[in-house]
Amino acid sequence: MKKDIPALYGSLVFNDKVMRNKLPKDVYKALKKTIENGTHLELEVANSVAVAMKEWAVENGATHFTHWFQPMTGFTAEKHDSFISPTSNGEVIMDFSGKELVKGEPDASSFPSGGLRATFEARGYTAWDPTSPAFIKDGTLYIPTAFCSYGGEALDKKTPLLRSMEALSNEAVKILHILGNTAVTHVSTTIGPEQEYFLVDKDLYKQRRDLVLCGRTLMGASAPRGQEMEDHYFGALKPRVAAYMHDLDEELWKLGIPAKTKHNEVAPSQHELAPIFDTANVAVDHNQLTMEIMKKVADKHGLACLLHEKPFEGINGSGKHNNWSISTNTGENLLDPGKTPDQNIQFLVFLMAVIKAVDEYADLMRVSAASAGNDHRLGGNEAPPAIVSIFLGDELTAVLKSIEEDTYFDEHQSVQLETGAHVLPHFMKDNTDRNRTSPFAFTGNKFEFRMLGSSASVATPNIILNTAVAEALSQFAKELEGTAPEDMEHAVHELIKRAIKKHKKVIFNGNGYTEEWVEEAKKRGLYNLESTPDCLPQFISDKNVELFTKHHIFTKEEIFSRYEILLENYVKTIGIEAKTMKEMLTKDFLPAVSSYAASVSDNALAMKALAPSVPTASAESLVSSLGDAYEKISSALSTLDEEIQEIDKKGSMQESADYCHKTVLATMDELRAAADEAEAKIPDEELPYPTYDALLFSV
Secondary structure (H helix, E strand, C coil), X not given: CCCCHHHHCCCCECCHHHHHHHCCHHHHHHHHHHHHHCCCCCHHHHHHHHHHHHHHHHHCCCCEEEEEECECCCCCECCEEECEEECCCCCEEECCCHHHHHEECCECCCCCCCCCCCXXXXXXXXXXXXXXXXXXXXXXXXXXXXXXXXXXCECECHHHHHHHHHHHHHHHHHHHHHCCCXXXXXXXXXXXXXXXXXXXXXXXXXXXHHHHHHCCCCCCCCXXXXXXXXXXXXXXXXXXXHHHHHHHHHHHHHCCCCEEEEEECCCCCEEEEEECCEEHHHHHHHHHHHHHHHHHHHHHCCEEEECCCCCCCCCCCCEEEEEEEEEECCCCECCCCCCCHHHCHHHHHHHHHHHHHHHHCHHHHHHHCCCHHHXXXXXXXXXXXXXXXXXXXXXXXXXXXHHHHCCCCCCXXXXXXXXXXXXCCCCECCCCCCCCCCXXXXXXXXXXXXXXXXXXXXXXXXXXXXHHHHHHHHHHHHHHCCCCHHHHHHHHHHHHHHHXXXXXXXXXXXXXXXXXXXXXXXXXXXXXXXCHHHHHHHHHCHHHHHHHHHCCCCCHHHHHHHHHHHHHHHHHHHHHHHHHHHHHHHHHHHHHHHHHHHHHHHHHHHHHHHCCCCCCHHHHHHHXXXXXXXXXXXXXXXXXHHHHHHHCCCCCHHHHHHHXXXXXXXXXXXXXXXXXXXHCCCCHHHCCCCCHHHHHHCC
16 A cells, blocks of 8 residues: 655654744744754743644643653663543543643663662653654654753763854854854764664574573574575565664654665675664654664564674674764865865865864774673674774875875876766776775765764764764864964964864774784784773773863763773673573583583484494594583583672772673683584574574574
């Protein structure tokens, strides 16, 4: 049946079209002013908005409302209240006030606070974010909100993101005015986060305790076929997957999420969804919703959607590419080089600001991609290394080199692509290739930050990127302030010349996967923070505390609280994985090894009794190897059990994290290797869980 996609799109969103129709003109103008300029919203305006929002929600089947927020769990949170209000005659009316719209009071004591709040200090507030539109889901009106403590400390990811967007806007507008572009009054960061994921059969998923509890397989011998044939990438969609993607698109479109691209990824059962760019705040909200809806739609199709960064060993894991750009309220993309980038002063200033920001705060960029799951992925063939560098491409690298050396830029001419087949249409090649090994690559009119893990919120990397670029622009503005218009071009040239000499070490256009690059990066003095425990202390370094506090993104207390939460999440994740592995091996795998070894031994004895001349050496060898594996696993399990008890005995959360990384994970790797070797010798029907073959090739 044909569907009206334009009518479907945003049909469950309290968007601009609905607001224009539902709100009085003066209220609509006041709300738009708040959304576009960040001005304060008066209570009487909020009351009018609340009435219209409630009426619209009820018309669309909603009976409840919730303040939807993003605590520091990395997930979203919600508490539902009905619209009903009792009357004196024992009936109810559907009511919703401006006060209920703008403020909620969830219990803040049970959310991670990193020491900002004690357990007995329970009061917290949610505050309506009018820049992100409300929407209806499952019969409830969802109101995007910020989340803070009774003392005003940010307990969420949205509040610092909004602060960082404002900081970048202020600094960008300031330098644009210095450069003569005085028409701009506001600048927005826009992002388009590409989302990778796996789909596996739900029934098989439920039989894997590690997938259910940890999101990844803690053991599992490789399938005979993985991604060697390279035929899954962009391959034809299987009917079950195509049906899932179709329904997913429709559910996302109803919520105004601009899902645009869908395709198979490199690994079997792996896929990707990419949206159209949106304002950073809205895009972050949309990505959180996308991850939730992916799982819901998968369940309806008898599938499980895996968002872990490395659910399967031996094949590619999943990332989330954060495409980031900067746009003005006058419609300019400040990272668009135009046809003559060497003469585009405005572009060069912003390009250089990004280069400076990434070089000076590469450690923070690495922190923003840090998690226990992503540690398994970074540096693999499907992900950039843990070293943060920038890919610019040949043309922009040549432009900056000509400025640095005061030489003439030999403009690259567009070249027609020659395919050798005359029937194919003619078109011009891009001026630069793509580099999939770069963590931070310029891709035409935006930067693509490729280090992020698939399950992560994209709020943190954008908070850090926005703030670091704001700081770079602030320093540039100080250098250029007071420069006469006729001297501006020369002043910018000299500024960029000084900056490129200082920061060019972060630019690398080569293959980031090679050992040579690791050595080269070390010579350049670049960070190589390989694990989460290695990089998290950088979050609280003096220079980074100064950055965040200067631009009012975090207080010092908020910074340290997040450091503690990130460490705690890492330690808890490894602890859960270790306990799950111990249970699976003890309760499921070792009994299967023992049972199969006994069966083979019994069969060999029976065979020998019936036919003494039949050789049984191979059976005896198999039983012996399974017995050795049993002993090896049992011994390592005893070690793992002791290590699990030791995790919480360390003097600090940092020490616990270091111990988990260096000791617990090493024992788990040893156990996995032994279990996987034994698994390969046991028939599938004798194993206590589905194999990689079944999981990866059953959909």
